[in-house]
Amino acid sequence: MSYATSVKYAVNNLLCVSDRIIGQLMSFYRSIFVLGSGKISNFYRDQGFICFGKGNNERAIEFLDTYLENFNPTDPEVLFHAGLAHVRMQQYAEAIPYFRKAEALVGKDPDIVLELATCFVKMEDYPEAIDYLKQAIKIRPAHGDLYYMLGTSYENIGDSDKAFAMYQRAIQINPRQPLFYHALGFAYESCGKHEEAITCFKKAMELEKNR
Numbered sequence: 001m002s003y004a005t006s007v008k009y010a011v012n013n014l015l016c017v018s019d020r021i022i023g024q025l026m027s028f029y030r031s032i033f034v035l036g037s038g039k040i041s042n043f044y045r046d047q048g049f050i051c052f053g054k055g056n057n058e059r060a061i062e063f064l065d066t067y068l069e070n071f072n073p074t075d076p077e078v079l080f081h082a083g084l085a086h087v088r089m090q091q092y093a094e095a096i097p098y099f100r101k102a103e104a105l106v107g108k109d110p111d112i113v114l115e116l117a118t119c120f121v122k123m124e125d126y127p128e129a130i131d132y133l134k135q136a137i138k139i140r141p142a143h144g145d146l147y148y149m150l151g152t153s154y155e156n157i158g159d160s161d162k163a164f165a166m167y168q169r170a171i172q173i174n175p176r177q178p179l180f181y182h183a184l185g186f187a188y189e190s191c192g193k194h195e196e197a198i199t200c201f202k203k204a205m206e207l208e209k210n211r
Contacts, residue, residue: 041071045078057085076102080112092119110139117149126153144174148183155187163187178204178211 048063064082068075083098096119103112117132133150140146151166167184174180185200 041067052081052085057088060085074105076105092122095119108135121149121153126156129153142173144170144177148180151183160191176207178207
């Protein structure tokens, strides 16, 4: 085969390969249009939930944010999970806008209210935490942890009487939780009530030992 013929053969092969690649690209873009925006949006939503379920929170936020920004900014489930992903990464300030948008859409959902309360406690914004914890208690009055969190919030703003009441209520709801006795013990200790504090600490140690 001559040099000229070889070159011509190689060029024809390259053109055929290019045609195949272009054809594949065209098929890909046609498939996107056939899928429609609904299925594309579901892809971002579904991938966000999959990443969230696998604990890949940063990637989950990327997918969920893309869905919210480009397809549906008023999906409360997506807003809630995007907020949760930020909470998992201890990005409490970033989580709050997602939860508040979800709350505006669905009302006082107990899970949303509880997450907002938790964020404000973690951020040491105790007045906001107290407000949301009160709301959460109205929805879930038999939740001992809520009273414990409310007690710590009151204690941090210097309201000892309310802190005592909340710790005692937490213990009434769940008398086998050593954390509640520890909190009440420290509250007694800070007020100079040493005997009461010792009684609480002993009870907490006893419960921890029997676990």
